[in-house]
Amino acid sequence: MKRDKPKYKQIVDAAVIVIAENGYHQAQVSKIAKEAGVADGTIYLYFKNKEEILISVFREKMGDFVEIVKNAIKKEITATEKLYEMIDSHFRWLHGDRHLAIVTQLELRQSNKDLRYRINEVLKEYLVLLDSILKEGIEKGEFDEKIDIRLARQMVFGTIDETITSWVMNDQKYDLLKLAPEVHRLILNGMKS
Template sequence: MKKDKPKYRIIIDAAVTVIAENGYHQAQVSKIAKQAGVADGTIYLYFKNKEDILISVFEEKMSLFTDKLMEILETEMPASDKLKFMIENHFDVLSADRHLSIVTQLELRQSNHDLRMKINGVLKEYLVLLDVILKEGMESGEFDQDMDIRLARQMVFGTMDETITTWVMNDHKYDLVRLAPKVHRMLMKGMRA
């Protein structure tokens, strides 16, 4: 499988850097190839086109969030703690990779409709895992049992997303990770029974 090959990962990481530094529309395949240290043609052994690169970047990097969230879900702890660790991980991942934060918060949003639909398909897996936390909390009585789960999901993800976008728009000038407990506390106030 192509995804197991080292060059695939090198190209993915190069694409994150080039897209973050140049913007998606200015990120030519040749720039990505140069950043990856491969010939232009090598890119096409792994990807159909630039759109395929962006979707692959999102799929690959989204696993940093979903894999950790699956680990969190398997632990024996209250749903509120699982939510806290989810928020912390989300902020940790993006704080540790500023280029990735620019790509996820800014560049993915400028894409065309078809691309957005493919990206939303990848994001859906993460949101389904968030729903598991919300349902657990409702069943245990930690969260309001009459809560609208769809609205709660939008509130949680939207709050995290907007907090990160604001941090990116402010050139990463403050410590994003330090905001995680505050975000968690505010969300909990809105969802407690």
């Protein structure tokens, strides 16, 4: 499989930097190749086009992040604590990689409808984890039993997402990690019975 090839990760990591610094539309394959330290033609051994690179960036990075969240919520802790772990992990993930934060929060949003659909497919695994936390919280009486899971998922993800986007749009001038407890508190207040 392509992902096992040695230069694949190099190209994906280079694409994050180039897309963040130049914008998706100005991120030429030649710039990505140069950043990755490979010949332009090498890119096409791994990817059909620039769109495939963007999808692969999101798939690979989101896959890594989903594993972080899975490990965080595997612990024997309450659903309330799992929700905090998810919020804190999401903030830490993007706080630790400013280029990736720009790509996920700004550049992926400017893509066409088909590309956004494919990105949403990648996001599904993360949302399934969020649903499992919400269901557990309802079952254990931590969250209001009348909660609409779909609406709660949108509220939680939307709040996390918008908080990170605002941080990126403000040139990451403040400490995103300090916001995790407050975001958690506000979300919990909306879900308690």
